[in-house]
Amino acid sequence: MKILVCVKQVPDTNEVKIDPVKGTLIREGVPSILNPDDANALEAALAIKDNDPNVKVSVLTMGPPQACEMLRECLSMGADDAYLLSDRAFGGADTWSTSNTLAAGIRKIGEVDIIFAGRQAIDGDTAQVGPQTAQRLDIPVVTYVQHVEVIGNKVVVQRQMEDGYELIEVSTPCLLTAVKELNEPRFMSIYNIVDACSKEITIWGHEDIKLSPENCGLKASPTQVFRSFTPPTKGKGEMLNGTAAEMSKNLVSKLKGLHVI
Amino acid sequence: MSVRVIVEKCKGCSICVKCCPFSAIDMENKIAVIGDACTGCGVCVDECPFDAIEKTEDHVKKDLSEYKGVWVFAEQREGKLMPVVIELLGEAKKLAAEIGTDVSAVVCGDEVDALTHELFAYGADKVYQAVHPELKNYRTDAYTKVIEEAINRYKPEIILLGATHIGRDLGPCLAVRCDTGLTADCTKLEIDPDDKKIRQTRPAFGGNLMATIICPNHRPQMSTVRPGVMDKAEYVAGREGVAIRLDVNFKEDEIRTKIIKIVKEAGELASLTDAEFIVSGGLGLGNPEGFELLKKLADKLGGTIGSSRACVDSGWIDHSYQVGQTGTTVKPKIYFACGISGAIQHLAGMQSSDYIIAINKNENAPIFEVADYGIVGDLYEVIPAILEEL
Numbered sequence: 001m002k003i004l005v006c007v008k009q010v011p012d013t014n015e016v017k018i019d020p021v022k023g024t025l026i027r028e029g030v031p032s033i034l035n036p037d038d039a040n041a042l043e044a045a046l047a048i049k050d051n052d053p054n055v056k057v058s059v060l061t062m063g064p065p066q067a068c069e070m071l072r073e074c075l076s077m078g079a080d081d082a083y084l085l086s087d088r089a090f091g092g093a094d095t096w097s098t099s100n101t102l103a104a105g106i107r108k109i110g111e112v113d114i115i116f117a118g119r120q121a122i123d124g125d126t127a128q129v130g131p132q133t134a135q136r137l138d139i140p141v142v143t144y145v146q147h148v149e150v151i152g153n154k155v156v157v158q159r160q161m162e163d164g165y166e167l168i169e170v171s172t173p174c175l176l177t178a179v180k181e182l183n184e185p186r187f188m189s190i191y192n193i194v195d196a197c198s199k200e201i202t203i204w205g206h207e208d209i210k211l212s213p214e215n216c217g218l219k220a221s222p223t224q225v226f227r228s229f230t231p232p233t234k235g236k237g238e239m240l241n242g243t244a245a246e247m248s249k250n251l252v253s254k255l256k257g258l259h260v261i
Numbered sequence: 262m263s264v265r266v267i268v269e270k271c272k273g274c275s276i277c278v279k280c281c282p283f284s285a286i287d288m289e290n291k292i293a294v295i296g297d298a299c300t301g302c303g304v305c306v307d308e309c310p311f312d313a314i315e316k317t318e319d320h321v322k323k324d325l326s327e328y329k330g331v332w333v334f335a336e337q338r339e340g341k342l343m344p345v346v347i348e349l350l351g352e353a354k355k356l357a358a359e360i361g362t363d364v365s366a367v368v369c370g371d372e373v374d375a376l377t378h379e380l381f382a383y384g385a386d387k388v389y390q391a392v393h394p395e396l397k398n399y400r401t402d403a404y405t406k407v408i409e410e411a412i413n414r415y416k417p418e419i420i421l422l423g424a425t426h427i428g429r430d431l432g433p434c435l436a437v438r439c440d441t442g443l444t445a446d447c448t449k450l451e452i453d454p455d456d457k458k459i460r461q462t463r464p465a466f467g468g469n470l471m472a473t474i475i476c477p478n479h480r481p482q483m484s485t486v487r488p489g490v491m492d493k494a495e496y497v498a499g500r501e502g503v504a505i506r507l508d509v510n511f512k513e514d515e516i517r518t519k520i521i522k523i524v525k526e527a528g529e530l531a532s533l534t535d536a537e538f539i540v541s542g543g544l545g546l547g548n549p550e551g552f553e554l555l556k557k558l559a560d561k562l563g564g565t566i567g568s569s570r571a572c573v574d575s576g577w578i579d580h581s582y583q584v585g586q587t588g589t590t591v592k593p594k595i596y597f598a599c600g601i602s603g604a605i606q607h608l609a610g611m612q613s614s615d616y617i618i619a620i621n622k623n624e625n626a627p628i629f630e631v632a633d634y635g636i637v638g639d640l641y642e643v644i645p646a647i648l649e650e651l
């Protein structure tokens with residue numbers, strides 16, 4: 001069985017700071033990490049491999065050359081091989097273009113039985129690339145997967161809902177998007193780290209995956225970022241003073257004065 | 262982008278038929294013919310060894326004027342409309358009025374008559390009905406197929422879906438099928454007064470950045486909209502509209518997932534979006550029993566309790582109570598944040614509350630930056646004192 005995991009390198013948004021003067025995002029000095037949901041996606045693939053040594057796990061990303069670091073991390077967790085789709089032409093992609101490029105890369109890699117993706121990347125935050133990639137490959141998709149069981153050529157998954165879950169059966173090939181409740185991702189192992197260093201990462205540009213530049217990146221993207229800005233924070237209000245009893249009394253009388261209670 | 266076959270160059274090798282991911286190409290009289298399923302992905306253009314398929318640029322300028330009307334996906338579960346549908350109708354009304362067009366709802370189910378009347382009452386001028394036993398519960402392939410066909414036939418200008426676990430599954434699939442863009446999880450929609458196109462504003466980078474997204478050359482313009490953000494449409498009893506039945510047919514094996522069972526987990530589902538008063542607790546509670554104290558205050562005000570993600574992660578409370586980016590967005594009259602530090606992901610879900618009251622031991626906690634009233638102190642002293650006063 002072949003499993004492919006789509007992984008994305010993202011800035012750690014917990015560390016992102018806002019330039020108070022310019023009101024822009026400061027990305028310098030912010031560590032790049034493997035997108036958290038993608039770590040769950042990879043763990044799910046590796047867990048299937050743990051039970052069946054015939055399973056091969058590949059990881060695929062579209063990104064700049066620096067994304068190799070993240071791919072090495074995936075190899076160190078236990079992935080067998082890694083592919084990087086990297087080309088100037090891929091830059092500025094929206095999810096239409098990202099999914100188009102990933103699908104072209106997956107077609108070139110060849111037959112796969114299960115494709116895992118994260119539900120959502122913590123930078124773009126759209127949660128669209130997984131289902132869109134599945135549509136382009138014309139394979140079934142289940143999003144928000146919180147439990148997976150492979151039974152022959154069928155996969156039984158729990159799809160997380162707001163108020164519970166659905167138990168869904170789907171045949172392979174299929175694409176599943178992972179939520180954090182799916183598992184606890186493993187750490188890199190020393191054995192794998194040594195192994196990962198000697199592995200080649202396959203790097204493909206637009207010609208390798210037979211996409212013309214008009215079908216990639218910004219050029220092909222139906223959506224455009226018209227402007228971006230930092231969210232206006234609600235101004236700081238009033239700090240109350242005194243003992244707990246005094247502050248509470250003050251608060252309640254203020255709220256009553258405002259007719260909100 | 263669209264493609265066409267240059268008949269003189271086509272050698273009939275049928276390579277394109279095999280490579281098209283959407284099975285959009287057929288051979289007729291040994292010449293490739295591109296059918297309606299074509300999404301313009303361009304795979305065939307690059308694969309044809311004889312350069313017999315070319316891109317037609319005029320499609321980039323699709324005749325946008327053919328696309329009219331604002332559509333709302335009327336998501337139903339167990340025969341009931343999701344609350345976000347009513348918010349979408351409220352928003353759709355505003356947008357449609359600015360463009361000068363009408364509002365339609367699309368509803369899929371096994372029985373939709375009652376829902377149709379409800380949708381009219383909430384302001385839909387038209388309701389497109391897809392009725393089939395296979396549509397009772399949401400499944401990606403079934404809903405995608407039916408709605409894609411309706412979009413191609415009736416050509417709406419704008420489509421709004423709730424950013425629920427269903428809307429965020431369906432929206433992306435439809436956008437690829439209809440070869441258009443989709444803006445995720447919008448919190449604000451506006452019409453550009455000059456060109457009447459939609460501007461969609463959404464948070465990204467975990468709420469650290471807002472982006473306004475446009476989709477200038479593709480139709481429909483699609484957005485998923487975060488629940489709990491837009492104002493609800495008004496209910497006008499007896500309001501009528503036009504119902505339009507869609508053709509629904511499924512081939513065998515066309516719906517490739519099977520629901521074995523649906524499991525409801527939350528015993529009592531928190532309905533945070535409707536609450537006027539929310540008393541939320543964070544790790545500062547110290548233990549799950551702390552929520553009992555918060556419940557007392559919530560009950561006294563006629564509201565509900567809420568939670569930060571840290572408490573959900575610690576297993577103290579069900580996820581349905583979580584407020585924030587990966588939980589529910591709320592805007593009650595009063596939001597009490599008790600023992601919550603005020604991480605950006607939490608703020609993303611409660612910042613637009615009318616009044617925010619923060620109770621925290623640490624005077625430097627970021628939550629105070631957004632609080633209308635801040636109380637520095639131990640919540641176990643402050644909350645009982647507030648209860649005394651009420």
Ligand SMILES: Cc1cc2nc3c(=O)[nH]c(=O)nc-3n(C[C@H](O)[C@H](O)[C@H](O)COP(=O)(O)OP(=O)(O)OC[C@H]3O[C@@H](n4cnc5c(N)ncnc54)[C@H](O)[C@@H]3O)c2cc1C
Nearest residue numbers: 062094095117118120121124125126127128129444445472
């Ligand atoms: C501020 C801002 C707002 C944006 N808003 C929109 C928008 O509303 N609509 C839109 O279409 N685009 C939008 N984009 C563009 C979008 O972020 C990019 O297309 C991005 O490449 C993919 O989207 P995502 O980060 O949201 O990924 P998601 O769709 O959230 O990612 C889900 C999963 O897909 C896989 N995946 C995603 N990207 C890659 C990759 N490069 N390589 C391998 N696997 C991957 C991963 O498994 C990931 O977990 C926006 C970009 C910015 C900067």
Ligand SMILES: Cc1cc2nc3c(=O)[nH]c(=O)nc-3n(C[C@H](O)[C@H](O)[C@H](O)COP(=O)(O)OP(=O)(O)OC[C@H]3O[C@@H](n4cnc5c(N)ncnc54)[C@H](O)[C@@H]3O)c2cc1C
Nearest residue numbers: 543544545569570571585586587588600601602604622640
């Ligand atoms: C991708 C992503 C998505 C996320 N989504 C969400 C989300 O949707 N919602 C969400 O809430 N979080 C979310 N988080 C987590 C968020 O970053 C924070 O970790 C979380 O909100 C912290 O919860 P907390 O405030 O309860 O805990 P802490 O940060 O530990 O804060 C506890 C606070 O309690 C105070 N305190 C302690 N004892 C007392 C006392 N006796 N009386 C009064 N105050 C006391 C402390 O001073 C402290 O400020 C997300 C994180 C990521 C990475």
Ligand code: SF4
Nearest residue numbers: 271272274275277309
């Ligand atoms: S690949 Fe090119 S030559 Fe072959 S059938 Fe298709 S269009 Fe004709």
Ligand code: SF4
Nearest residue numbers: 281299300302303305
């Ligand atoms: S452009 Fe894509 S969808 Fe259209 S016929 Fe060619 S391969 Fe098929």
